[in-house]
Each structure stands twice: as structure tokens, then as C-alpha cells.
Amino acid sequence: MEELSAIERAVYVLKTAFQFEHPEISRMLTFSEAKCRKIFSRAKKKIQDLSEVNTIPYEIQVEHTDRFITLYQKGTFKKWRIF
Numbered sequence: 669m670e671e672l673s674a675i676e677r678a679v680y681v682l683k684t685a686f687q688f689e690h691p692e693i694s695r696m697l698t699f700s701e702a703k704c705r706k707i708f709s710r711a712k713k714k715i716q717d718l719s720e721v722n723t724i725p726y727e728i729q730v731e732h733t734d735r736f737i738t739l740y741q742k743g744t745f746k747k748w749r750i751f
Contacts, residue, residue, distance in 0.1 A: 676711035
């Protein structure tokens, strides 16, 4: 969410968390309904793009966690490499 502008964040949160409709959001923020829809669309895309970039597959997470625990138990952190 930090990557969103204040306006994008406001529109996104009002729509997704508080479930306001675009006409209500546009009145609150004094924007046209079309502008609110576009802002929401851009914010949603930014969040989706970021989640795709930052997502590590579950299997890899488990593998790294298991390796970390093993190295921790052995006291051999020098061998710890994520990638």
C-alpha cells in the first residue's frame, strides 16, 4: 500500500475495506465517478503487480524455512544463503 498515492489509497480502501460504491466515493472526494473508477483501477493494478513480483512460491518458503532451522540447530549460519 505504500506504493500507492494518498488518493489511490483512499479510493482503494473506501472501495475494498468499507465497500463504498463509486458514486459514494466520488461525492466524498469531490471527483467525478469516472475519475474514481480510473483511480481504483490503477491502484488495484499496482497492488496486483506488486504482489506478483513479491510472491515466493510456498514450496520455496518451506524449503528455506527448513534449511534455516537445520542450520540454526547446527549453529552453521555461514552456510545460509537464500538465493
